Amino acid sequence: MSIAPVQFAMVLGATGIARDAETPARPSPAAQPAAQPPAQAPAEPSGPSLSTDLRIDDQRRIYYAVINNRTGDVVLEIPPEQIRKLAEALDTTASAPAHSVDVKT
Numbered sequence: 001m002s003i004a005p006v007q008f009a010m011v012l013g014a015t016g017i018a019r020d021a022e023t024p025a026r027p028s029p030a031a032q033p034a035a036q037p038p039a040q041a042p043a044e045p046s047g048p049s050l051s052t053d054l055r056i057d058d059q060r061r062i063y064y065a066v067i068n069n070r071t072g073d074v075v076l077e078i079p080p081e082q083i084r085k086l087a088e089a090l091d092t093t094a095s096a097p098a099h100s101v102d103v104k105t
Contacts, residue, residue, distance in 0.1 A: 048068045048069070048070055048071075048075075049068075049069040049070065050066055050067065050068060050069065050075065051066075051067050051069055052064050052065070052066055052067070053065045053067055057084060059084070059088055059091075061084055061087070063077055063078060063079055063084060064077065064078045065077050066078070
């Protein structure tokens, strides 16, 4: 939910708040010393550093492996190995000769 500036001005006007009368004059920016935030060291990433590797399986299908750079372990494969095996099984079923039924009438 958001309030449009027009609605905000209407609320201020309805409550009788006069902004100019209540707001003290601000000193010029040159009169105030600029506050500098303390210098912070860059934050270290909390999780493992990952990289991707393009790979090709035995059936010449392309897949990606997400690798943990510290350990060298494969964290994730896209598509997963089970999906690639399922696709291979479907391909072998589709390429098998279809059974034909010869019915003489």
